[in-house]
Amino acid sequence: MKLATVFALFGSAAAFVPVQQQAARSSSLSAWKDETVVGITAPVGFFDPLGLSKGKDDATMSHYRESELKHGRVAMAACLGWYLNAAGVHPAFNSELSNNPLEAAQQLAPVGWIQFVLGCGAIEWLAEKIKERPGYKAGDLLGAAYWVDDSDEGWVDYQNKEINNGRLAMVAFMGIFVQDLFYGNYGDMIFIKQ
Secondary structure: OHHHHHHHHHHHHHHHOOOOOOOOOOOHHHHHHHHOOOOOEOOOEOOOOOOOOOOOOHHHHHHHHHHHHHHHHHHHHHHHHHHHHHOOOOOOHHHOOOOOHHHHHHHOOHHHHHHHHHHHHHHHHHHHHHHOOOOOOOOOOOOHHHOOOOOOHHHHHHHHHHHHHHHHHHHHHHHHHHHHHHHOOOOOOOOOOO
16 A cells, blocks of 8 residues: 555656647757746756756746646645644644544545545636736746746745745655655654654
8 A cells, every 4th residue: 555655656747747749949948948047046057867858848848847836836835734734733624633644634524525626626727727818927826927027036036945945845745755654653753663
């Protein structure tokens, strides 16, 4: 069961594969690296150790950036939610669920899962509708690009912080999840067998 869950998590990397492959321009990746200010931060610069961006066009790279932002935002919320749950904070269900987030997920009533799936679906539907507006920039669901552009150093710094915190949260959540799955420790003590 545990091994299957880990493989399922790694299998979710298919979310980064574009739906339709198009012929890519040979110079688009170098243009993306040179012209894109956001996301290329010290100390690693343009981070792509698996080479997923080689030969991709601007539309695909924009899709990758949007996926990175979305997964990072969800991971940041997941890290916060995990530790709130582990601390005993349950805003719903009269605090009757387990403090272990994995057990709490199993104890959640079907109506709770339906509510969760419909809520996520509504957010995804809204995001797809927002993408249809003119001048949409990847990940900018609130329309900040209409008021400020990437020439503002403060705005670029804010976006880089969001991307870097999201990257850290994605790695951190995998560690938190594995810690609970394999060691049964869902609190703040790392990899201690109970």
